[in-house]
Amino acid sequence: MTAPAGTVLGGELAARRRTLALWCLSLAAVTVLYTSFYPSVGGSKADALLANLPADVVTALGFDDLGTAAGYVSSTVFSLLGAVLTLVCTIGLGAGLVAGAEEDGTLELELAAPVSRSRVYLERLALLWLAAAALATTVVVVLGVLALALDLDLTPGRLAAAGLALALFGGALGTVALGLGAATGRRAVALAGGAALAVLGYVLAYVGPLVDGAGWVRHLSPYDWYIGAEPLATGVDERGGALLVALAVLAGALGLVVFRRRDLLAQR
């Protein structure tokens, strides 16, 4: 008899739930910290402050629109530390779930069990996306509560759109790390690949537009797909979301194909 569906996922979830809860908690703390400053630094005060800075610097920092609640929260929580925390968590998780477990050898007993390689891979991928969804949901729920408490102009629909984008962004880059790790069996490759794509995406999205005639490069950036259309201000960005999903499907499929074919645990 082979393993019932969800057993691999359940085992990983049980082993990692505490770590995941801590990530959600720290993300909630960061969200609260940033957002609760809005009444004191946001609005017209921020505009006055930024007027002293060169326009290019303001653009490079992503501080174009601090005057509204949506702009402020988007620039701080979603563009900066919230995104960074989400990525560190999902890329780290993606690298650890397959490559990490293979490198430290803990994957061996599971692979020797009556469960296919595809299931070992796909159920871990499912956990990654669950984690991405949990992180994004945390941000959305915390912001929803703060919006009520501080009377911020953030509608539930826009919040959900921004949360969805964050989940797709974290999930997609985490999938890149997981797929790279499953293809190579090396955690370092998975981490480096995921992190490099994230940094490159940031650079392309913010620095590219500053170079004359190179504005188009930002369209290559997963970071731009995530937040370029400002979902917190404008709602769901179908194009950006679709590109992130496409990136995830591509990386996930490549990882699966190689993982099914290659020698496992050969480097031990």
Place this chain on the structure above:
Amino acid sequence: MDAAVRVRGLVKDYGRTRALHGLDLDVRRGEVLGLLGPNGAGKSTTLRVLLDLLRPTAGSVEVLGRSPQEGGAALRARIGYLPGELALPPRVTAGRHLGHLAALRGDGTAARVPALAERFGLDLRRPLGTLSKGNRQKVGIVQAFAPAPELLVLDEPTSGLDPLLQRELRLLVGEARDAGATVLLSSHALDEVEEVAGRVAMVRAGLVVDVDAVGALRARAGQHVRLEFAAPVDRAAFAGLPGVEEVVVEGAVLTCLLRGTPDALLRAAAPRTVVRWSAQDRELEELFLDLYRGRATPAGTPPAAAVGGPPAGVRP
């Protein structure tokens, strides 16, 4: 279909390194076969191919009548496996991890875990990271035997176990065999295999160089014989006797290596006065060293194929 494992010409390359050089191996259903060889001989590689962790570079492999890759999860449901280098997640408790591995089986495995754990004195409540090497090995043994599989593949199963638990493991292997299971276990020490295995396959540098029943190997390994006479003897009277090798005479003391029956040796000694005598089984280890040196080549195997250059790390 009386072969539980049938391997023919198995070649396995890791990049440019060839780990297996065309290995042949047959494990009959219901037997306990010991896979014996030094570290790096290719034992673990062979076992991992059976579990479809590694894919053969060339050659054919059948486990319970199916290729490991095609058999997939359904085939692995019939196999219990203990890795040679067991790695366990440190923060999970032994009970939870064994529960997870049992859940992957989806049959009566979980129900058999507590009794096995108790038999080996394994505390299921402790996190795996806090367990000693011996206790971690117990976790490995429990998870391998709990499914009551048709085939047990055990890579160095006694490593890290104290003598009492080694004995318990041998009993467990015997019980599994009595219940109809086939057991393939690897070791680098002969005495570990000797008491539990019916046959032994000797692996060296990626090849099975000899397969025989433990008893036959014992006979072939021979005995160290020491005869002490009342007066000095002539070496010529003993050298060249059938089954007698390595004759050394020092005054009245003769030592030799005896393979086969002692009859000719006894007849040659009988006319003289024998004061003391002793005959000691050679350790199978010594036979193994013979194979390394290229002597005692098993019948039917060309010496060149059986024993090429000296394997890395082993000095004849």
